[in-house]
Amino acid sequence: MLGAIASTAIFTVVSRGGLGGLLFAHLAPLPLMIIGLGFGVRHGATAALLATALLSVFPHPIIGMAYALLIATPACLACYAAAGAPRGGRDLIKQDIPSWAALAPAAVLSIVVIAWIIVATILHGSLSEALNPIRARAYIVIDSMIKDHEITGQFDPIALSGYVSRLMPAFLAGYGVLIHIINLWLAGRIAQFSGLLALPWPDIALSFNLPKTTGWTLIAGLAMSLFSGPFAEAGLILVVTMGFLFTCQGLAVTHARLRNARFSTLILTLIYFVLGVLGWPILLFAIIGLTDLVFNYRGVARNTNYSA
Numbered sequence: 190m191l192g193a194i195a196s197t198a199i200f201t202v203v204s205r206g207g208l209g210g211l212l213f214a215h216l217a218p219l220p221l222m223i224i225g226l227g228f229g230v231r232h233g234a235t236a237a238l239l240a241t242a243l244l245s246v247f248p249h250p251i252i253g254m255a256y257a258l259l260i261a262t263p264a265c266l267a268c269y270a271a272a273g274a275p276r277g278g279r280d281l282i283k284q285d286i287p288s289w290a291a292l293a294p295a296a297v298l299s300i301v302v303i304a305w306i307i308v309a310t311i312l313h314g315s316l317s318e319a320l321n322p323i324r325a326r327a328y329i330v331i332d333s334m335i336k337d338h339e340i341t342g343q344f345d346p347i348a349l350s351g352y353v354s355r356l357m358p359a360f361l362a363g364y365g366v367l368i369h370i371i372n373l374w375l376a377g378r379i380a381q382f383s384g385l386l387a388l389p390w391p392d393i394a395l396s397f398n399l400p401k402t403t404g405w406t407l408i409a410g411l412a413m414s415l416f417s418g419p420f421a422e423a424g425l426i427l428v429v430t431m432g433f434l435f436t437c438q439g440l441a442v443t444h445a446r447l448r449n450a451r452f453s454t455l456i457l458t459l460i461y462f463v464l465g466v467l468g469w470p471i472l473l474f475a476i477i478g479l480t481d482l483v484f485n486y487r488g489v490a491r492n493t494n495y496s497a
Contacts, residue, residue: 215368217256218264222376225268227385230275233268237261258301259365263294267373272388285398287391291434292399294369299430302362303423310419324354358422363429370437394448395487397441399434404482407431436471438478445487 221240225233241261245253271290273280282289309319328350335346380386406427413424443460447453464470481487 216372217260218267218369218372219376221261221264222268222372223379225265226271226376227380227383230265230269230272234265237265259298263297263365263369264372266293266297267291267369268376269293271373271377285396285400287393288397288399288434288438290373291366291370291397291437292403294373295366295430295434298362298365298369299426302358302426306358306419306422306426316419316422320354320357323357324350327353327357355422356425359425359429362426363433366430366433394441394444397438399438399478399482401482403431403434404479407435407479432475433471435478436475438481439474439476440478442477442481442486443474 221233221237224236237257238261241253241257243253244256267290269275270282270293271286273286274282274289306316306319310316313319313321328346331344331349331353332346335344377386377390381390410424410427410431414421414428416424440460444457447456450456464474477486
């Protein structure tokens with residue numbers, strides 16, 4: 190009950206906007222995940238349903254639906270996968286649990302955002318018309334930055350805002366995956382330190398092994414993005430979400446290879462600092478994660494469950 194109320198309060202603040210809402214948005218899945226990992230998946234699902242019902246009554250049913258699709262469902266499925274996907278007295282997932290726990294919210298968010306693109310395109314008649322509100326907002330921001338010399342060079346704000354509007358759905362989907370993965374890790378640690386985590390903490394550096402179908406999905410997304418319209422937009426969403434998962438696998442490879450190295454803590458700290466400041470080096474780690482599917486850089490047996 191308390192978890193549902195906490196999650197509802199967080200999402201209500203988020204829906205009202207402002208800097209406080211933006212900062213609070215990053216914690217929206219956390220209460221549900223703490224309940225799901227600490228007290229059981231059923232309790233987490235119950236809290237998610239209660240929070241969705243509360244948000245559907247106040248402030249609006251649309252807010253409740255957005256919460257259910259973007260927060261509650263990805264969070265619950267992430268906890269379900271982290272618990273081994275129990276069903277019928279047995280676990281459906283017994284190997285590489287961390288990667289499946291990350292893949293679950295990524296799959297949900299990809300499907301939700303792609304479905305929104307399709308529905309919006311149908312309702313507005315074209316993808317361009319559906320993205321017009323995003324393009325208009327982007328134009329105002331970009332034009333202001335050019336006038337204030339925050340962006341230097343010969344840029345056309347109309348063309349640039351068009352690129353931004355096309356990339357925005359994929360960016361939001363990928364950023365949503367990041368938020369869920371960070372909250373899942375935080376929830377797991379909180380449950381572990383409070384003595385509520387029933388499962389042993391996994392060795393993420395060795396057991397984050399995405400299935401090969403994830404690589405094929407990324408390749409399919411790249412091919413789709415070469416076209417135009419909603420088909421290309423769906424491809425971009427798959428590229429960003431699956432690419433972020435491979436970034437996580439690339440970081441897992443890095444952690445594993447540096448485990449016994451001197452100054453490993455310093456090196457990893459510098460890596461995360463550079464990623465946080467520059468951002469673009471995540472492409473390098475995504476490539477490492479993708480090629481790890483083939484070359485197995487960590488030298489571990491695939492489909493093996495590792496725990497600390």
